[in-house]
Amino acid sequence: MKRAFIFFGLFSLALAFGLVPLAFAQESDQAASPQQGSPEEEEEIKIDEQMEVVGIRRSLTTAAEIKKVEVGVVDAITSEGIGRFPDTNLAESMQRIPGVSIDRRNNEGNQVSVRGFGPSFNLVTLNGRQMPAAATQKQEGDSTAEQSRAFNFAEISPDSIAGVKVYKSSRADVTTGGIGATVDINTARPFDLGERTLVGSIKGLADTSNAEGEDFTPEASFLVSDIFLGGRFGALLTGSYSVRDSRESFVGTDGWLRVGNANIDDSAIDRSLNPTGQVWLPRNLVVDQSDHERSRFNGQAVFQFVPNSRFKATIDYTVSEYEDTIERSQTGIWFESPNPSGATDANGTVINPTINSNPATNVGALDFQGYSDVVKTENDSVGINLDFQLADNLNFTLDVHDSTSEAQPDGISSDFLVILSGPLGVSTTVNYDGGDIPSTSINDSDVPIVNPHLSGGYDDAHGLRPNIDLLRNKGVKNQVQQAQFAGQWANLSGGALRSIHFGAAVTDYEIDTSWIFDLGVQGQPACATCNDLVTLSETEFTEVFPTTLIFNARSVFDEFVGGLPSVFDLTNANKHRVSEETTSAYVQFDWEAEISGMPFKALGGIRYEKTDVTGTTIQNNPEAMVYISPTEFRAQFSDEETAYSLADEYDVFLPSLSTSLELRQNLITRFSYGRSLARPDLNSMKPALLIGDARPGGPYNASQGNPGLKPYISDNIDLSIEWYYQNGSYAALTYFRKWVDNYIVSVINQGTIVGDLGFELTDPNPQDDPNFPANTAGGPDDEVIVWDILSFENGESASVDGWELALQHMFQGTGFGGQLNFTMVDGDVEYDVRALDQSVALTGLSDSANLVVFYETSRIKIRTAYNWRDEFLLSANQLRQMNEPVFIEAYGQWDIRLGYDLLMRGGMTIYVEGLNVTGEPMKAHGRFDNQFLLYAEQEPRYNVGLRSRF
Template sequence: MKNKTFKFNTIYCAMLVAASVGVQAEEAPATEEVEVIQVKGIRSALTKSAETKRYSNGVVDAITAEDIGKLPDTNLAESLQRIAGVSIDRANNEGNKVTVRGFGPEFNMVTLNGRQMPNSSALQSAGVSRSFNFREIAAESVSGVNVYKTGNAEITSGGIGATIDINTARPFDYDGFTAFITGKGIYDTSVEKGDSVTPEISGMISQTFADDKVGFLLSLSHAERDSHADVVGTDGWVRNRSRDNVDLSGIDTSRNPEQAIWTPWTAKTEHFDTERTRQNAQAVLQFQPINSVVATLDYTLSRLEETSYTNRSAFWFDNPSGTANANGTLWNPRDQDDELNFWAWEYYQQKENDSIGFNIEWQATDTLSFEVDIHDSTSKSNPDGQTAETLANLKNPSGSVALIGADFVGDIPSIIVDDSNVPGGAYNKDNIVSDLYQKRGYSMDNNIKQYRVAGTWENLSIDSSLTRINFGVMNTDYSVDTRLSEVFSFVDVPLTDLDLGFIPLGNTADQFPGANQLFPYISQYDVNQFIDIVKSEGKFAEPNIKTNGVNEETFAAYVSFDFDTEFHDMPVKMNVGVRYEDTDVTAYSVQNGIIAMNYRHAQELRPVYNDTATSEELTGSYTRILPNFDFNISVTDELMARFSYGRTLSRAGISAMFPATNVNARPGGPFNASQGNPNLLPITSDNFDLSFEWYSDDGSFASVGYFKKFVENFIGAGTENRTINDVNGQPLTDPSVNPRPGCPDSSDTPNPACLGQASDPEITWEVATPDNLQNREVDGWEFNAQYMFADSGFGVVANYTIVDSDESFDPYNFDQTIALTGLSDSGNLVAFYENYGFQARLAYNWRDEFLLALGNEPTFTEAYGQLDMSLSYDINDTVTVSLDGINLTDETVRRFGRFEEQLLSAEQYGPRFTFGVSAKF
């Protein structure tokens, strides 16, 4: 794996800037007359962003479009990561969710033109996130983004890290007729199936009529993308499973006194091919009947359809032997007399987002103005109930392969397969049989109805330091309804008609050392063809249906006061405000009751449900007061000091509030269960910011800021060991401990002898229930600089963020159920040149190692740095050509478990380039 450090790339980019400035200085004759050039593009956008930061209450950073339909990056999240304190998580080699000051996506509120927007997921594994996914909106439709890092009474609550407001264009923003159209070709170097070059087209037209009293704007975009990823890893690491054949002598008992061990579930190599189509549209009608009134009616639409096909060669460790290292990791697992597995997956996501809103601004008097904003927005995933996930597994006959194993050393494991006792080899179709299939249909409907009435009173008196009073009320009705359709079954069907083949590994994961020691072949077959065979054999089972939902209604009211005064002839601005919020929560679950546990397979202990669905409903409520105080003083015309205090909140995750009880068990354990808690309190944070900022008239600035957050009510999984009752009120029992004759029985119709009975041992479940468990302190530093080299056209932007917490993740603390995900340092270095119609930018972004998720076992993402570039040339005042490059140095992503050797996934994507032509009118 390439492991370039941030330091190296920082020096590299700094050298490029210095060299470019030197060349410019040498080429410009001393006697040359200065040409007056209109400031636009990159420099104009950066200057406007600096002005937003300078004149805002509290700490606000911004991104401004360089021109009509031209945000700095091809992806909105990729642009946001250039802001100090903002880092992103990537999926399929593009940014999708953001972390701000160490707080992950669930701790940040994303709004569109000040409105809270819904979000839905088509995959159960993704859960229900309140955070908007930035890949769903085209960057060309965005005119700017404001990141509010401190609390403000006027801003929609929900973000401890930040509130991120995406702004889109309005017809009254332009003078008369304005339009642009852009056509692009996306060249993805990773593609193995599909088209290496895919189209993207976007455009906008805006016009005002009737002496600029009426305006209409329409923006459209259509983008297609095919991509490929190589993934190497395992499906997870489990603690204290299969200890009997493991050498524990190498464990460092000073760090691991319990001699806990971790064994991998699997070892795998897979190809991931994805095809995606995204469409965005926005129609805006504005009307100004009189000078004091502006009314806006808008409709926003986005559509996303994505299908991913996966083929995987793997094996499963049932009872591995080997040696544990000093940490307790079984780094060299081996299984005798086993089998290889050949998986096929299809993931399908269809998302439909629609928002209709109405806004009216009224300047009632010279001093009093009002604004009313109403919107009804819906996000639906797989709205017609189509299957979201389909998978199948084929295998060698059990015990036919002499030895399987893996050495988890280095970035990726070395795979060991001894199939010498299999005539024709383990990859011969004649030596492969069916194993299992699974189908999940996951549909979600997330709706937000929101109204806001706001007012502002301007104090025109010159004798008072009070300049403005802001006030308003808001009501938000937030609802989520989900439906999970799931079937899982081991099956024995003929494979005669299955189109099964194998392809050589080739250059799979070749950016990682040791890629030549993986599986020699990747299996190739269509999972849906396999499902058709299962159906034709009459072995397709009926799905189990679960329905969950949450309704959350919040009423808010706020008032704030703005003051302008002086202290020793230094201008002082202050904002003092308070926000009141009252929230009521109702959560429900509908599911069938469990009759008994069925010992169906050596690796499966499955619940058997009755035919009667029952509903369960739980409620909760809370009230919060959120004050804020912002103070800034202009020490000189260029130097400013700023202090801010604000209380912010983030609400509990939706999935954590579903009251349903879910069980997950394997013969011999573990026996895990979970239940939601709609009475969770919001996580609140008292935030303190202190910063010093220097500004120059040409858009250059530098700032250093310190922030401290005192966070209360962090949500973690409180666990208890207890029994769970069946539909008759009796504890569920384990039929696998002393199996009766004929069990396990993999029949689709449960064998009564294989069901748990009263004489079997009662199962003690480890039941996880989310609860407000801990308080935390988070602090950090933000360093930010932006400098324009006079009229040379050169400039540089650099920032670095340090984030720390009073409690870090302890890999040997097995009772730790709370950890701050996303906490990491990050930095950016951007060099650019802009003159004579030519624009060039080289941008490097780096993020340190961070905790991605904390479940039964943690998931960490290794430090990652990416180099991007963009070039454009204005052929004339109308036409511009461009070239963008993403991940130029072919960086890879590696995620691991409790320790670095516990690889979860090593992912390789390749660079991506975009060629474009745009015209503006």
């Protein structure tokens, strides 16, 4: 955390050079000011209320005013005061906006969806600048997870954020990339704050799920800002650092495989529902216990120079570091081989799969896995903004920035795994009855008693057999270099045309990804020393596995470094780069007039963009498929690297028009039309052919990206009516519709793959012989594998429409107030669970609602919030099975905040926050309700803090 020490060191220097004494000196000066009630003091308090008074009411009133004065459909959230945002996580604050929903990871807000469009369809900018995003996904292979452009809000602290605007309707002067919305995050600036300001906060975080870490972890932040040199120079420094210790506990199934029915009783299948008799078998069932230690640092330095009233220069540097160290233990059953049995329901879902381990063949059915994971992201951004007022009616700005986001910097391994196979002789049946959690029936009576003092059951550590060690790492580096020029001509002579906005920009977007895979395999007999390396523990889900064995992956690997060697001919490393060079220009006209005495505003313009795309892959090509076990195939790769590169280009015109008409005072109707775009996810643009999940007997999955994919193009309309009936209070009803063309679809084609040795990749064990020797490579005379090759193309279209209802009311003179909003979203392409070849899926589409109730006086601040999101399609691909959906079930969460100002004018506040206070779990299922995928416990989190401002 070198950057954190640098920033907090700067803060210490600021204190040493007298900023705090100066702040206290101000208080002394105020003590010598005129008596309370004098005109001078009343004027001072009035100014203070306009510039400094914080609180829920002020924040909501400001956001309502922003919404009112905008011409298009714009929503906003603003800080309740410098360094104080409504929620502890920026995404969790944004979910209060109508139409905005969030995804959660480990019970923390992660990414945003807007109006039913998932994170990849929304662009996030920082002070108007397009920002990079890098993430490390938990995945089986390089081709099995989407590489999204979406920004991860868990990485940014809200302490230095002044406000957020969500542009739901299109504008020519707003950076493109979001069909759902463009989200612009604005940070504090010295001249915006004005006088000398010092803000600091410290709080303790208590995550009730924590088991191994600290019960209370710290979070601290500061902001220092001042104006120097007679008002010509301003400087601001902010920093925040937080640690969160937590335990993540879940039951999960990686995917529902489409299989044959050799040992499955399929007599219950209703052929009117399932004409082909397709059978779905769960890949596995696991209980996962993960202990997290998450740290986050954010810092920003801003310097502004204003030599005269016509020029302002701003230089800023923003940095963040996010790191999550995870120790995971997992107990799991794997069903797909050898030959599980069971029976299906009417849909074809195997509802009671049974698997037996076979002592005669040394094949087991139950494994214990230990992970040592590190997820780390570093973000840096440096920018310069020059603002020139060349004449009274002409203004120019030039903004340049260079920003980088890097996941797994310096080659840090993200995923290290060791598998200890359970004792032989265990038989397990799982009951997928459609309940929250499947139940299991374990028969371990045939497990030999290795030690007479132990039971000889499935969790007998003496029966463990060291099996596999595995290292996976997905490294990502995303860099955005952008130069933006903007001009504004103001019509000072009167008339309907008020101003003309124009500009141009050049954006270089480059993302590098690297995938490293290193597998070590060595089946072992029962080990005598395993008992010293594992701990027997009761699970959170006793109906699945009453007990589990917990161990550290690194410790076990070190113990068996001679017995579990890396199989280097299975090591795979490949690198990918996608480069986009975009040149854009726009012009926008701003009109104001009256129609029959009603104020009318219009904002119309057009934007042109041209983008050159290049996709490059450097990889070791596969030579042959290697048989690992009855459940595992891996590719053997050549020693030489091969580079592939494909290029394409596209250009677009994006018109937009927004109008507002004030029918009568404070009753406003709006209409907007605009064309917007969203660019494809990056994983779908890699040109190389990549082997994914491959199992003896199938499935055999591979994928190939397409750099020639065109962007999604959406024509959008918005129609709203809004009534601002008193200060801070309004009611609004909005209808929206989006027609999306060039929708990117996934297509699976069957074909063979020619390896680097010149023959098509083959199956070395087509008879699925469980005694077949491990590490055997397929040769040219073996049976050729026919692969399911996932590829991507444009061509489909879809439309989404919906309604947003919002009500915000301040009960005048009582301190009470509240918000209520509800969003209904519908699309013309609904995911058909009966169709096996659906190519279009609208992810993220769901209804949502928010309720916020607060009570606020000069000292007391109480806020309760409820957020609800209906079931939605998260992905059209499961981890272990392409073209199988992941549905997140309906979810609701209660949050509370209690605050008390220790000083009359709000200079020091003590507060308590509770998030997900009822401990609502997260649940997911596949194609049908009983195709269980996930049940994740989510315990309440509480924060106790003190915030002070001078």
